[in-house]
Amino acid sequence: MGPALVQPRLPAPAQCAWPGGCRERPRPPPGPAPEDEEDEEPALEELEQREVLVLGLDGSGKSTFLRVLSGKPPLEGHIPTWGFNSVRLPTKDFEVDLLEIGGSQNLRFYWKEFVNEVDVLVFMVDSADRLRLPWARQELHKLLDKDPDLPVVVVANKQDLSEAMSMVELQQELGLQAIDSQREVFLVAASIAPAGPGFEDPGSVQIWKLLLELLS
Numbered sequence: 001m002g003p004a005l006v007q008p009r010l011p012a013p014a015q016c017a018w019p020g021g022c023r024e025r026p027r028p029p030p031g032p033a034p035e036d037e038e039d040e041e042p043a044l045e046e047l048e049q050r051e052v053l054v055l056g057l058d059g060s061g062k063s064t065f066l067r068v069l070s071g072k073p074p075l076e077g078h079i080p081t082w083g084f085n086s087v088r089l090p091t092k093d094f095e096v097d098l099l100e101i102g103g104s105q106n107l108r109f110y111w112k113e114f115v116n117e118v119d120v121l122v123f124m125v126d127s128a129d130r131l132r133l134p135w136a137r138q139e140l141h142k143l144l145d146k147d148p149d150l151p152v153v154v155v156a157n158k159q160d161l162s163e164a165m166s167m168v169e170l171q172q173e174l175g176l177q178a179i180d181s182q183r184e185v186f187l188v189a190a191s192i193a194p195a196g197p198g199f200e201d202p203g204s205v206q207i208w209k210l211l212l213e214l215l216s
């Protein structure tokens, strides 16, 4: 049996960028603080941390995904990440750290050092980059071999592009059908930053919901 195919659904527009819910931080009461407590910070509730590693070839959309999840508009064009990039997103139960490592060839060497340290791996694929798909497949399988218990969400991004491969084709070309059925691998369609107007993002909200399920 292959991985679970997650069908995209259009997200409702929301003010809060992440569907886990924006958590209100406790604020100090209005007005001057009592004199003996003047220097004291309001006590913040300790939240548990969850770690998500976001990998994939350069230009697949990792930084865009992190920006969109944190409520920022996507940048125009591809600005390569020369190292690391991270965001912390609070939910009501825990905080999620998403760590991107750049996908250029000289950085891929470092990917394997991090897979054993995280709770979930997101592997971003450019669905329209047919030429480099064998590289994506090779890198993905190296990571799958490195930690057989790590849940993996493979994101088939850029589904808005006319040359994007279908989900069935991607499943086959990425070699996901042959994966042990005990293993948690999900293939999710997405258009995190669709190029033209009239095409909504069917992915980031769904990916976030799936991540929250896996992290709970």
Ligand SMILES: Nc1nc2c(ncn2[C@@H]2O[C@H](COP(=O)(O)OP(=O)(O)OP(=O)(O)O)[C@@H](O)[C@H]2O)c(=O)[nH]1
Residues within 6 Å of the ligand: 056, 057, 058, 059, 060, 061, 062, 063, 064, 065, 074, 075, 076, 077, 078, 079, 080, 081, 082, 101, 102, 103, 104, 124, 157, 158, 159, 160, 161, 190, 191, 192, 193, 194, 195
């Ligand atoms: N058409 C289309 N373009 C997208 C989509 N998502 C991201 N992009 C574009 O893809 C390009 C690369 O995006 P990045 O997020 O910088 O790629 P990256 O994976 O972080 O790349 P590196 O940091 O070099 O590893 C940008 O020009 C994005 O606007 C999408 O869903 N559709």
Ligand SMILES: [Mg+2]
Residues within 6 Å of the ligand: 062, 063, 064, 079, 080, 081, 085, 100, 102, 103
């Ligand atoms: Mg990047």
